[in-house]
Amino acid sequence: MDIREIARRAKVSTATVSRAINHIRSVDPQLAKRVWKVVDELGYYPNTQARALVSGRSRILGLIVSEITNPFFPEVVQTFENLAVENNYEILLTSTVHDPKRMESSVRRMIERRVDGVAILTFGMEDALIEHLRFRKVPLVFVDVGPNVPGLANIRINYLNGIRQAVQHLAALRHTRIAFIAGPSHLKSALARKAAFKTSMTEIGLQSDLIVEGNHRMDGGMQALLEFVNSNDRPTAVLCSNDMTAIGVMREAYEQEIRVPRDLSVIGFDDIRLAEFTIPPLTTVQMSQTELAKIAFHALLKEVDRETHAYTEYELTTSLVLRRSTALSPSGKLLGKHSREGGGGRVRRS
Numbered sequence: 001m002d003i004r005e006i007a008r009r010a011k012v013s014t015a016t017v018s019r020a021i022n023h024i025r026s027v028d029p030q031l032a033k034r035v036w037k038v039v040d041e042l043g044y045y046p047n048t049q050a051r052a053l054v055s056g057r058s059r060i061l062g063l064i065v066s067e068i069t070n071p072f073f074p075e076v077v078q079t080f081e082n083l084a085v086e087n088n089y090e091i092l093l094t095s096t097v098h099d100p101k102r103m104e105s106s107v108r109r110m111i112e113r114r115v116d117g118v119a120i121l122t123f124g125m126e127d128a129l130i131e132h133l134r135f136r137k138v139p140l141v142f143v144d145v146g147p148n149v150p151g152l153a154n155i156r157i158n159y160l161n162g163i164r165q166a167v168q169h170l171a172a173l174r175h176t177r178i179a180f181i182a183g184p185s186h187l188k189s190a191l192a193r194k195a196a197f198k199t200s201m202t203e204i205g206l207q208s209d210l211i212v213e214g215n216h217r218m219d220g221g222m223q224a225l226l227e228f229v230n231s232n233d234r235p236t237a238v239l240c241s242n243d244m245t246a247i248g249v250m251r252e253a254y255e256q257e258i259r260v261p262r263d264l265s266v267i268g269f270d271d272i273r274l275a276e277f278t279i280p281p282l283t284t285v286q287m288s289q290t291e292l293a294k295i296a297f298h299a300l301l302k303e304v305d306r307e308t309h310a311y312t313e314y315e316l317t318t319s320l321v322l323r324r325s326t327a328l329s330p331s332g333k334l335l336g337k338h339s340r341e342g343g344g345g346r347v348r349r350s
Contacts, residue, residue, distance in 0.1 A: 006044060010034045023088055060090045061300060062110040062118035064103070068095040071244070071272040072289060076121060079293035087301065089116075096122055111138065117304045119296040123189040139303035141296050144189055153299040153312040155292065157189070160196040162285035162318030163239070166267045167200035169283075169320060170237045174329040175265060179210035179235035181224040181245050190216070193241045193269065210235050214245045221248025229256055236264065236329045243268035243275050243284055250278060250325070261327035271321055281323035292316055 003017040010017065012031050019027045020035040038044075063080055065073045077093060084091045092113055094106040103122075110118055117139035141153045148154075170178050180197045183190025194211065201208035212227050214220035221240060225248075228235055240246040246268030253260050260266050260280060268275060271286035295314050302312070 006035065006038050006042065009042075010038045058114045058116055059088060060092055060113055060115045061297075061304075062092045062094075062113075062115040064106055064118065064120045064122055065093070065095050066122045067097055068093075071274055072242070072270050073121075075273070075289040076293045079290045080119065080297050083294065083297040117141070117300045119300050121292065121296060123187055139300060139306075141300045141303065143292070143296075144192065148311050153303055153314065155295055155299065155314045155316055157192070157287060158315055158317040159189075159192050160199060162269070162287070162320055163193065163196040164200040164203070165320035166239055166283075166285055167197065167206075168204065169322070170239070170265060170267070170326065171204050171206065173237075173265065173326060174331070175235075175237040176206060176329070177210065177233065177235045177237070178206065178208075179212070179228055179238045180208070181212055181214045181221060181238060181240045181249070183214060183216045183241040183245075185213060187216075190241055197239060214241065214248075216242050216244060218244050218248035218251065221245035221250075222252035223248075225249045225252040225256070225258075229258075236331070237267070237326070238264065239267045239269075241269055243270045243272045243282060246282055246284065246325075247274065247278060250282070261325050263330060265326040265329075267320075267326060269318075275321075276323065278325070280325050283323045283326045284321055285318050286321045287316065287318050 003014050003021070007014045007017045010031075012035060016027060016031055017035050020032040021039070061084055063077065065077065067073065068077070073095075081091050081093075092110055092115055094102075094109070096103040096106060107118075115138065119141040121141075121143050123143055139152075141155065143155045144157055167178065178201065180194065182194040182197075185191065197211075198208045210228070210233065212224045214224050221244070224245070225238070228238070238246075238249055240249060246266050249266050250260050253264055253266070258264050266282065268282050268284035269287065271284045271288070275282040275284050295316060299312065299314055
């Protein structure tokens with residue numbers, strides 16, 4: 001079965017069949033409808049390599065994430081894939097597991113498959129690999145780390161908005177000893193979250209010296225809490241660089257017989273699905289995975305379709321989601337009926 005047989009049955013030329021199958025817009029809609037009717041009747045599956053030769057596109061998009069086992073990424077991947085299917089694209093997915101050699105191998109594989117573009121949603125990317133992909137003139141979308149160069153789209157995360165809300169929320173609950181568990185210092189996104197915490201604390205006149213570095217995993221959160229427990233200046237509230245860290249804090253708090261939120265208020269960051277199922281449900285700063293994937297996909301599609309490339313920047317804002325892992329400071333008094341709302345913009349309850 002080939003396009004000549006489809007052309008014969010649909011009573012069109014082979015060129016029309018080829019253009020219809022490759023979704024070229026200049027094809028008359030009625031002719032395209034006849035072609036696809038025959039394709040469906042015969043159960044014909046086009047040769048994707050041949051289609052790529054005709055159209056000049058593979059209709060494959062690359063998607064690189066850090067760790068597929070990290071609960072933050074499955075929803076990103078699912079949303080990105082759903083949009084790809086709706087737009088007649090396939091995705092080539094790979095996770096780096098924070099290994100530079102694996103990252104390089106992933107990039108090489110995508111270039112060999114002649115992907116039309118790559119979304120790199122890793123929250124950490126080596127400059128050398130950025131240059132390697134740019135040299136190949138592959139349209140790219142990054143999160144936070146992309147340089148200001150043509151042919152590249154960058155999604156800036158507004159960390160400050162949500163973290164400011166979190167800090168002001170805790171301050172309204174009369175917390176003055178607020179700690180922060182940062183992410184790994186080699187990640188620009190982790191440094192940005194820590195900087196947002198320091199800025200937010202300075203804005204309300206509180207010290208931001210209760211900071212330890214974690215690893216964005218649960219064991220890092222557990223270890224960090226032990227450091228605070230054994231210190232002379234124990235916090236009454238902890239803000240974490242991600243939800244996995246916060247879940248680790250809550251787990252170790254249980255072991256230490258520290259009651260959350262009565263003895264210790266805990267706030268996460270990301271709003272992964274697990275956050276609303278912890279005990280108590282976790283108050284967190286939402287960085288929407290669905291919205292991130294949507295922005296990344298549509299930005300990449302624009303770069304693929306764009307004839308003349310330019311640097312493009314998008315923004316994803318963050319906001320606080322109130323649940324039940326925060327409460328009045330053990331030594332504080334409630335300021336008023338609006339004190340749980342904090343400040344810095346919209347706060348959502350869940």
